[in-house]
Amino acid sequence: MKSFLEAGSLGRGGLETLVDEGSRIRDRLDAFEWDGRPLAGRTVANLFFEPSTRTRLSFDLAAQRLGAHVLTFNPANSSVAKGESLRDTAETVSAIGADVLVVRHSRDRAPAEVAEWTGNAVVNAGDGMNEHPTQAVVDLLTMRRRFGRLEDLNIAIVGDIAHSRVANSLMAALDPVGANVTLAGPSHWLPDRDDLPMVPSIDGVLESSDVVYLLRVQTERGGHIDQPYIDRFQMNEDRLTKMKPAAVIMHPGPINRNVEVSDTVADSARSLIGEQVRNGVPARMAVLGALEL
Ligand code: CP
Secondary structure: OOOEOOHHHHHHHHHHHHHHHHHHHHHHHHOOOOOOOOOOOOEEEEEEOOOOOHHHHHHHHHHHHOOOEEEEEOHHHOHHHHOOOHHHHHHHHHHHOOOEEEEEEOOOOHHHHHHHHHOOEEEEEEEOOOEOHHHHHHHHHHHHHHHOOOOOOEEEEEOOOOOOHHHHHHHHHHOOOOOEEEEEOOHHHOOOOOOOOEEOOHHHOOOOOOEEEEOOOOHHHOOOOOHHHHHHHOEOHHHHOOOOOOOEEEOOOOOOEOOOEOHHHHOOOOEOHHHHHHHHHHHHHHHHHHOOO
């Protein structure tokens, strides 16, 4: 692929290839046997115009483990602070010698614009409320390694769906691989679509789900936390007991602890949150390795 901007762009075959490759890389990393350098001599620039811990650091490490040079850019101490535009910044980093631009930005479709302006391979690391496609690869990889399959898994996506680029990419990726998606959220946070079942409380998905995927309430994008929300949607110990014995919870992070998930559930053996973070590096190594450079 030339760039990776939207999770659904690859179709079932492309997504499964990334998951297969990510899983193979994860096994080799775990065994301290990774020795590939397919991006030796290439340069990956991480252009993060919004805060990030997991995505930025895992792209850094993924690119290093593939043998690439890594440029890490901080807008606060760059010429962006002097008013340089996104286009001029991207074209400058491209001219310096970057082969791959990894872009996180608050504006929908900014990474797609960067791809058009520069002609570089671009990976979307989260754009506004649009998409976060590598998070979807991380999540599919995590589900496949836990359940051995994606087909016919029942996945409930819960919470602040309206503001969530994670939810958009996850929905776009789960459909082609044959998983069944149900949405649970307050009516004002549910999307306007009629192709997915939707329920008004987390209690409506507990017994049927293999994965309850909790979303962060995005206060920086207009999400509001109040006690009625916590009462209807928080995953807590009592609700965990109503789930199937093998069912798990996931969350892309960062967590609002004791809002969408209680402390005890977040840190329990039924939580794959740490596993999602661990899969961030191999999943992004698979994505970077699949780019046509
Ligand atoms: N899940 C996720 O995108 O986390 P960061 O904002 O820490 O990168």
